[in-house]
Amino acid sequence: MSTTSLPDLGQRAKAAARLLATLSSSAKDEALVLAADRLSARSDEILSANASDVARSVGAGASPTVVDRLRLSEARVVAMADGLRSVAMLPDPVGEVVEGHVRPNGLRVERVRVPLGVVGIIYENRPNVTADAAALCLKSGNAAMLRGSAGALESNRVIASSLREAIGKAGLPADAVLLVEDTAHETAVEFVRLRGVIDCLIPRGGPALLSMILEHATVPYVLDGDGNCHVYVDAAADLAMAERIVVNAKTQRPGVCNAAETLLVHADVANEFLPQMSRALAGVVLAADERARPLLPGSRPATEADFATEFLALELAVGVVDDLDAAISHIARFGSGHSEAIVTSDLEAATRFVRQVDAAAVLVNASTRFIDGGELGLGAEVGISTQKLHARGPMGLRELTCVKYVVYGEGQIRQ
């Protein structure tokens, strides 16, 4: 696999995709379970390859965060294998008849869910993405072309080889999972320009990767963007509930995209609520606007940049707004279109917030942390889309499919 050119790999992926598209769910599920077993069986080999990746990264001066994302443990390999088994248990989206009707001329029109074809994943570090993404692609009948980073190459190689081995053993095309082992930057650019090969590209990485894709990609892509999420505490909020939601949204897992980054508080309740939050958010760095600051001892003055920042840390921007409209405008200006919450007991405020806030998800009286595939009932997810086309919000198996028209006639011609 290592010496193959990218276009050759692409043709192999396309050939595999054609076979995968027609497989039964049970054939795919069996391969996933075998793949899980294979990962467990080769756990030592995976961990030893990973140790070598980690040593190389540490030697190259990688940051502790990068190394942490790269590092596997026995427990993480078990989690990867369990992930494959969970995907095997999800319902197969392929073949679903999304809608159907009969035209006046007797034509029977159906829209049927089918795999996308070849899904390209370009990602950084985390070797578990190799297994997770491959599993979701396989289950949804797609071939996966995986382009991981140089830092995780040895880990990715063993993981991909385990998956391929199991898939082949199950009688499916091993090329359902193809790892691009050439990790040069030019290859990444070439990868995102495999038009006619990659039907959908899903990047998992930081801003540099996203802007490379915006500049160079000619293949269709779905972006998993930032989450600059807001919680707006309305004048009519239950303040005890608001406190629970804000604390949960900010601190339950601050490093993820659905964590809250800004708290907006209606002026009528700021005097009561902000001092209460100052205590509840002890340990969180607060960047407060002029009106919030006097009510938040120890806070620093918030700049515009603070309101635009996805901290991904125990840090929160806080602003006081005059009314619902001001909150909605603030979110329209600074939000990234991920998840936005209102806490209120006022029906009209809730309704207007839901209607007017433009984001993948809006929540009423609930923590932004619920916006992920697992919590919304999708099972596993391949990312959370902040774009509007094709997929918006958590992307599960369904978002790895598309719909084709199937039209049945008895010789109809157009007049």
Added chain:
Amino acid sequence: MSTTSLPDLGQRAKAAARLLATLSSSAKDEALVLAADRLSARSDEILSANASDVARSVGAGASPTVVDRLRLSEARVVAMADGLRSVAMLPDPVGEVVEGHVRPNGLRVERVRVPLGVVGIIYENRPNVTADAAALCLKSGNAAMLRGSAGALESNRVIASSLREAIGKAGLPADAVLLVEDTAHETAVEFVRLRGVIDCLIPRGGPALLSMILEHATVPYVLDGDGNCHVYVDAAADLAMAERIVVNAKTQRPGVCNAAETLLVHADVANEFLPQMSRALAGVVLAADERARPLLPGSRPATEADFATEFLALELAVGVVDDLDAAISHIARFGSGHSEAIVTSDLEAATRFVRQVDAAAVLVNASTRFIDGGELGLGAEVGISTQKLHARGPMGLRELTCVKYVVYGEGQIRQ
């Protein structure tokens, strides 16, 4: 409007989109009907602007096809106005609850259809696109940024101004329709890079426009690609039905994307069917492969290029294949993913063709000409997508929307 910079226009479109997203269907429908009336009332002005565009194009040596696409008549203006009235009568997709369920923790999860926001249309010649596209965008709650060609500028100006006038009179934001009057090539490039402004770009034009977009666009787009459509006549076909379908698919309107460009015939019936088609397709230029040629007097030898060409004319490539698999492989190689038909009375052949052919639409025993928005019951269409993400096949009002998650809780936090 003419002196405004593109980013300023973009901000105006965004502001209009925010208002449009919350309008009732009846408010939008009323504006559409007023706009139709306004187009009729200003018909003379539109025709005189158009006469000037036509004169300029003829002077510049434009081809008769280009001039024909540009030229309006009283009847065409009436058709434009009628088009607006038809769109007013279509059901509004906005607000549809696509699905909903309650999570075990009591969260109520809904997916609700909402407008995309700002839709950019970049198009060539045809001034009727100005009215058609604006109407579909308005009805689906989107602001339309229209970037037409230099050749149609005067026509587009009067049409856009009529629409804006009516929309404003209806009490809606006139900026729901914005015409980009700067027709320089650099402006087109700037237009397709208005990331953060244009939520969806839909190009209507030829290969040069599409490749400009692939190279430069940073905004999300849906491509309306070529239609290299096939009709495969199986061994088990009713040959009288096959003849009707092939003649209809090729000749009923050869210049459109859902017309057939290649006929594939199973070897078992070629001796009978091809001579029959030779008579039925009198007047159509036939490019035949080695096995078809002797059966098609007057045909020329087909090259690979013929099988890859969307003729859009009374010209048809013809090939003989050994079996269904060969037909499917041929289509996989040369098809453009638009509309592919099989004529057969064999259930297994129909089922395999439907399952294995990868296209926006597959048809059994019906003409490819049925694959358009009107014939499939979508009402008007803004194009036919040959890509797989977001929209596949005819794009109607629904394809001008996206779906957002709305989550209602009673204070739930994540554990």
